[in-house]
Amino acid sequence: MVTGTNARAKASLMAKISQILSILSFIISASMLGAGVYGYMMVTSDEFKEKMIQQVIDKIPLPEMPKLPKSTGNVIPF
Numbered sequence: 001m002v003t004g005t006n007a008r009a010k011a012s013l014m015a016k017i018s019q020i021l022s023i024l025s026f027i028i029s030a031s032m033l034g035a036g037v038y039g040y041m042m043v044t045s046d047e048f049k050e051k052m053i054q055q056v057i058d059k060i061p062l063p064e065m066p067k068l069p070k071s072t073g074n075v076i077p078f
Contacts, residue, residue, distance in 0.1 A: 042048055
């Protein structure tokens with residue numbers, strides 16, 4: 001068993017450090033949970049799906065229509 005004022009001060013300091021690390025751990029865990037829930041809600045929303053579909057459609061190249069001729073040649077006989 002450790003006795004004396006120096007030992008008590010070290011124990012008190014270690015307890016404070018442990019409490020601070022415990023609080024930081026809780027804050028990090030809670031923020032990760034909140035970010036996960038927010039991300040899931042955003043990805044599963046209809047607005048997000050429509051936005052992604054529109055972005056994909058905008059990136060699809062559409063073929064150009066050929067220009068119609070202004071005049072044609074002679075009729076082909078049968």
